[in-house]
Amino acid sequence: AQSVTQPDIHITVSEGASLELRCNYSYGATPYLFWYVQSPGQGLQLLLKYFSGDTLVQGIKGFEAEFKRSQSSFNLRKPSVHWSDAAEYFCAVGATSGGYNKLIFGAGTRLAVHP
Amino acid sequence: GAVVSQHPSRVICKSGTSVKIECRSLDFQATTMFWYRQFPKKSLMLMATSNEGSKATYEQGVEKDKFLINHASLTLSTLTVTSAHPEDSSFYICSAHARAPRTDTQYFGPGTRLTVL
Numbered sequence: 001a002q003s004v005t006q007p008d009i010h011i012t013v014s015e016g017a018s019l020e021l022r023c024n025y026s027y028g029a030t031p032y033l034f035w036y037v038q039s040p041g042q043g044l045q046l047l048l049k050y051f052s053g054d055t056l057v058q059g060i061k062g063f064e065a066e067f068k069r070s071q072s073s074f075n076l077r078k079p080s081v082h083w084s085d086a087a088e089y090f091c092a093v094g095a096t097s098g099g100y101n102k103l104i105f106g107a108g109t110r111l112a113v114h115p
Numbered sequence: 116g117a118v119v120s121q122h123p124s125r126v127i128c129k130s131g132t133s134v135k136i137e138c139r140s141l142d143f144q145a146t147t148m149f150w151y152r153q154f155p156k157k158s159l160m161l162m163a164t165s166n167e168g169s170k171a172t173y174e175q176g177v178e179k180d181k182f183l184i185n186h187a188s189l190t191l192s193t194l195t196v197t198s199a200h201p202e203d204s205s206f207y208i209c210s211a212h213a214r215a216p217r218t219d220t221q222y223f224g225p226g227t228r229l230t231v232l
Contacts, residue, residue, distance in 0.1 A: 034220070036223070041206075041226070041228070042225055042226065043119075043121075043208055043223040043224050043225040043226045044159075044208070044210075044223040045223070046220060046222070046223075049220055090158065090159070101212070101221075102149070102161060102164065103149070103159075103161070103210075103221055104161075105158045105159045106158060107157070107158045108157075108158050110156075
């Protein structure tokens with residue numbers, strides 16, 4: 001069965017520090033992978049996605065993620081975190097079912113940023 | 116582009132009443148919309164997949180008679196929580212798929228906070 005694991009429930013970093021949020025997936029075929037960000041009480045905003053091609057994907061707000069098939073990982077990175085990046089981050093895999101791509105989400109990682 | 120709206124953003128109702136939540140794709144046609152439920156500090160749980168012009172497909176454990184979904188047009192899907200009870204209180208989020216769903220992305224609405232008293 002398809003699944004997504006985000007090992008870190010909560011991460012705290014200092015403003016200006018680098019960030020890496022981990023994501024591991026389980027999926028039999030080539031996965032479609034996504035990272036979304038959710039601010040408190042808000043919906044989800046797409047940061048970036050991987051469908052195929054270059055395994056290093058650039059997204060919005062200075063985020064990037066690298067697809068590593070051998071490790072079944074799709075970790076999210078940012079070289080320098082801003083206070084406004086504090087939010088909940090969700091990794092998701094697109095699983096085909098009945099011809100449609102359902103999203104299976106990880107549990108999320110809550111990011112806190114210290115000034 | 117790819118804006119999805121939800122209405123209302125917040126609703127409080129009495130136990131036993133029904134509540135309708137609308138999800139609209141504002142600048143694209145959505146052949147498929149998805150309804151999620153999110154518990155506090157938890158991830159999103161897919162409730163159902165809503166296909167334009169056909170019956171919704173519900174995930175295992177989701178009561179279809181409790182959560183009525185209608186996808187009447189390519190830009191509107193509605194979720195009606197019937198005979199709501201306090202345990203139905205949650206954050207409900209919809210998303211919309213543009214055409215060519217195998218490759219396109221889901222775009223999410225801002226969510227609706229339902230509180231049942």
